[in-house]
Amino acid sequence: MSKRSSTPDESIDSRYVTLQAISTRTGVTARRVRYLERAGLIGPAASQEHFRLYREETVERVLTIERLTNDLGVNLAGVEVILNMREQIIALRAQATHSTEGSRQRE
Numbered sequence: 276m277s278k279r280s281s282t283p284d285e286s287i288d289s290r291y292v293t294l295q296a297i298s299t300r301t302g303v304t305a306r307r308v309r310y311l312e313r314a315g316l317i318g319p320a321a322s323q324e325h326f327r328l329y330r331e332e333t334v335e336r337v338l339t340i341e342r343l344t345n346d347l348g349v350n351l352a353g354v355e356v357i358l359n360m361r362e363q364i365i366a367l368r369a370q371a372t373h374s375t376e377g378s379r380q381r382e
Contacts, residue, residue: 291328301337
């Protein structure tokens, strides 16, 4: 039987954070983070041994979810819509910026 370590290996890529790190940095319980994952609002980027690893951006995403649910009373279905719309706006802005830069170069 293999012994499970209580903390992830120090060799974790700095682009990733553990569930415990998200919990510590956001003040949200690990149970709540797992619930948000089951709800499809966040997802692990990778895993190392027995640990789920999340992208660094997940910390801000969890904080945004908590602000929307706790401060504004938005349910998780509404949060999903808001986050999807936010991502679409960001993508459209990037596309518009790219188009604008391309047309300037042709002038």
